[in-house]
Amino acid sequence: MIVTKSRETVEQIFRDIFGCDPLLVRSPGRVNMIGEHTDYNLGFVLPAAIEKAIYFAVSPRTDDTCRIVSVDMNDTIDVTIRQLHKSPKGWPNYLLGVIDQLSCAGYSFPGFNCVFGGDIPIGAGLSSSAAVEAGLAFSLNHLFSLGISHIELVKIAQKAENEFVGVKCGIMDQYVNIFGARDRLLKIDCRSLEYEYIPFAFDNVSIVLLDTCVSHSLASSEYNQRRKECAEGVSILRSEYGAIHSLRDATLDTVREMRTRMGDVIFRRCKFVVEENDRVARGCAALQEGDLRTFGQLMYQAHEGLRSEYDVSCRELDYLVALSGSHSDIYGARMMGGGFGGCTINLMDTGAVERFGATAMEAFTSTFGHEMKMYVTTISAGTHVLTNDEHAAI
Ligand code: ADP
Ligand code: MG
Numbered sequence: 001m002i003v004t005k006s007r008e009t010v011e012q013i014f015r016d017i018f019g020c021d022p023l024l025v026r027s028p029g030r031v032n033m034i035g036e037h038t039d040y041n042l043g044f045v046l047p048a049a050i051e052k053a054i055y056f057a058v059s060p061r062t063d064d065t066c067r068i069v070s071v072d073m074n075d076t077i078d079v080t081i082r083q084l085h086k087s088p089k090g091w092p093n094y095l096l097g098v099i100d101q102l103s104c105a106g107y108s109f110p111g112f113n114c115v116f117g118g119d120i121p122i123g124a125g126l127s128s129s130a131a132v133e134a135g136l137a138f139s140l141n142h143l144f145s146l147g148i149s150h151i152e153l154v155k156i157a158q159k160a161e162n163e164f165v166g167v168k169c170g171i172m173d174q175y176v177n178i179f180g181a182r183d184r185l186l187k188i189d190c191r192s193l194e195y196e197y198i199p200f201a202f203d204n205v206s207i208v209l210l211d212t213c214v215s216h217s218l219a220s221s222e223y224n225q226r227r228k229e230c231a232e233g234v235s236i237l238r239s240e241y242g243a244i245h246s247l248r249d250a251t252l253d254t255v256r257e258m259r260t261r262m263g264d265v266i267f268r269r270c271k272f273v274v275e276e277n278d279r280v281a282r283g284c285a286a287l288q289e290g291d292l293r294t295f296g297q298l299m300y301q302a303h304e305g306l307r308s309e310y311d312v313s314c315r316e317l318d319y320l321v322a323l324s325g326s327h328s329d330i331y332g333a334r335m336m337g338g339g340f341g342g343c344t345i346n347l348m349d350t351g352a353v354e355r356f357g358a359t360a361m362e363a364f365t366s367t368f369g370h371e372m373k374m375y376v377t378t379i380s381a382g383t384h385v386l387t388n389d390e391h392a393a394i
Pocket of ligand 1: 090
C-alpha cells in the first residue's frame with residue numbers, strides 16, 4: 001500500500017485533535033493541456049486531474065459549529081452554519097463559500113470537524129482553490145448523504161469562488177476536480193457542460209510544470225478586461241449575426257469580416273479564442289491517433305496566440321517556452337492558466353526531464369535573478385473517498 005505523506009499527516013492530525021475515525025477524501029489539483037481562456041467564452045478546454053492533491057478528514061458534530069483546521073496554514077477557525085461572514089484571513093472563504101452555497105441551495109446539515117491539507121502548490125495555477133472548494137463540497141455531500149449530483153457539486157464549488165471569494169472564475173477547475181480520471185484528459189464543452197474522456201497514457205512521456213514563481217499584479221484586472229473585450233466582440237458579431245451568442249458560435253471568417261468594426265484589440269482577442277477552440281478539437285484528434293508531435297505543435301501555437309494576440313503572457317513564461325522549443329525531446333510547451341505568471345506546461349520524454357530541468361533552472365535564475373520551480377506530474381483520479389487500501393484508484 002502506498003500512502004502519501006499528506007494523507008497520513010492529515011489523518012493523524014485529525015485523530016490527535018478529534019479522537020475518532022474521519023471520512024477521508026482526496027481532492028486533486030489540475031493541469032490544462034490546451035484550451036486557455038475558452039471556458040468563459042463557452043468553448044472547449046482539455047484539463048486533467050493530477051496526483052498533487054488536498055486531503056480532507058471530516059466527521060459530523062451534533063451542534064451547528066464547523067471547526068476547520070488548515071494544516072498548511074497552521075490555523076483553525078470555528079464558524080456557525082447560517083452565520084457566515086467573509087473572513088479577513090483569506091483561506092477560510094474558500095470553505096465558507098461552500099457551506100454558504102449548500103445552505104443557499106436548501107441543503108441542511110449539522111456542524112462538522114474538518115482537517116485538510118496537501119501538496120498542491122498554492123497560487124501556482126494548479127487550482128488549489130478549486131481543490132479546496134470541490135473537495136469540501138464532495139466531503140459534505142458524502143458525510144451527510146445530501147444526494148447532490150456531481151455536476152451540481154461542480155456548480156456549487158464554482159459559485160463559492162464566484163460569490164464568497166469574489167473571483168469570477170469559469171467552471172473548468174471545479175469540473176475537472178470532480179470528473180477527472182486516471183490517464184484521461186477531460187474535454188469539456190463549457191456551453192453544454194457535457195464532457196468526453198480523451199485517453200492520455202503514453203509510455204516514457206512526462207508532464208512537467210515549470211513554475212516562474214512570479215505573479216504579476218496585472219493578472220486579475222487583465223482577466224476581467226479580457227472577459228469584457230470578448231463580450232464586446234460578441235456584441236459586434238451579434239449585431240450582424242443574430243445566432244452568435246458567444247465566441248463559441250463564431251468562425252474565423254465571421255471574425256475576419258467584422259475586423260474593421262472591432263478594431264485591432266477586440267479582433268485579436270476574438271481571433272485567438274476562435275482558433276484556440278479549434279486547437280482543442282485538433283489536439284484531441286491528434287491524441288486519439290497517438291500523435292504527440294502534432295499535439296505539441298498545437299501547444300506552441302496556443303502559446304504564441306496567448307502571447308501575441310491575447311496579450312496575457314510575460315517575459316518569464318515566454319523565456320521558458322522558448323527554452324523548451326529548442327529541445328527536441330520536448331513535444332510542446334505553453335503558458336498555462338490566466339497568465340502574467342504561474343507555470344508553463346511541457347510535454348517531454350521522461351528521459352530528458354532531469355537534464356532539461358537542471359539546465360532550465362540555471363538559465364532561468366541567471367536571467368531573472370530568482371529561482372523557478374519544477375513539478376513533474378501524472379494524471380490521476382478526480383475527487384473521491386479514500387479507503388484504507390487506496391491508491392489503486394489514483
Ligand atoms: P490556485 O492557482 O492555486 O488556485 P488561487 O489564488 O486561486 O491559486 O487560490 C489559492 C488560495 O486558495 C490560497 O491563497 C488559499 O486561500 C486557498 N488554499 C489553497 N490551497 C490551500 C491549502 N492547502 N490550505 C488552505 N488554503 C488553501
Ligand atoms: Mg484558483
